[in-house]
């Protein structure tokens with residue numbers, strides 16, 4: 001959706017879909033602080049759906065196989081998607097694991113051919129598991145094709161009836177080849193910025209300079225993600241999939257310290273409201289942001305004080321898809337605001353977006369470049 005889809009309404013920009021507001025209001029945000037759960041978020045003992053993404057050949061299958069070799073992976077279900085005609089990855093993952101609960105998602109790259117296929121694959125996995133009498137999964141891992149954009153997959157997953165699973169996105173990053181080529185830039189940037197954790201692979205073959213360079217790339221694309229840098233492959237697999245190792249706190253305080261990104265096409269911005277913002281103004285602004293940026297919007301994450309509420313809302317979006325906001329109990333010293341990571345967007349565009357909002361509902365938007373300047 002581009003700027004042409006915005007229309008003027010009551011003196012301010014609005015996106016027609018009303019997508020965010022509908023989803024949130026339906027869950028009582030703005031009227032009550034209770035009962036909200038986000039599908040992106042962390043909670044112990046809740047089964048997980050892990051979306052394993054990362055560029056072609058960056059080590060997704062290897063990482064998954066390493067994990068499936070560990071005893072603690074026993075209650076894991078797997079869905080493998082491959083863009084090619086034959087599902088090589090599926091064959092590798094299932095090789096030597098006859099009892100592995102796994103479904104294959106053929107038909108090309110999952111993000112382009114979603115239809116009902118992904119939902120059917122999940123259904124199939126769950127039905128077979130139920131019939132086996134083995135009890136529920138602790139986690140389901142979807143290994144996407146290296147060409148998959150996470151946004152459409154996430155949107156499809158959010159349409160699925162998840163009673164109990166929470167979603168986590170993990171992206172592999174090849175330490176030997178971390179830089180995105182022009183042709184894969186938009187895919188790579190979407191994968192890395194969507195991730196809650198970025199896992200460095202091929203560290204056994206990478207020199208110190210390469211690891212440092214990969215670290216810079218990870219930070220540049222997604223300063224908010226946790227970085228898993230483990231040379232030992234078993235330790236790496238554990239760090240990725242075992243909840244004991246997974247960070248639960250969002251390090252928002254780090255966002256203020258984000259160094260200027262030197263990638264010419266990537267921007268990291270910070271939007272801060274001068275005071276607690278009305279719920280309707282917040283959702284309007286987020287919708288306007290999604291409408292303005294379209295697929296250039298890669299990641300939105302932050303904590304916002306909402307007028308009339310004692311707690312803060314966790315805002316968590318990948319592309320233009322937003323998880324249900326979750327209330328967070330925070331002390332007053334915790335920084336409030338929203339970090340926006342976008343491709344080919346500049347500060348004046350974002351500043352103009354807010355111009356028609358009343359002063360108390362208008363966020364001040366800064367770019368990490370201008371902050372560092």
Ligand SMILES: Nc1nc2c(ncn2[C@@H]2O[C@H](COP(=O)(O)OP(=O)(O)OP(=O)(O)O)[C@@H](O)[C@H]2O)c(=O)[nH]1
Nearest residue numbers: 055056057058059060061062089146201202203205
């Ligand atoms: N030395 C080394 N090789 C690795 C590591 N991880 C992956 N590889 C190798 O890198 C190649 C690609 O790894 P895969 O796991 O197939 O990568 P992928 O991301 O699943 O690939 P696609 O599904 O084609 O996107 C294989 O030859 C792996 O053996 C690692 O940590 N160290």
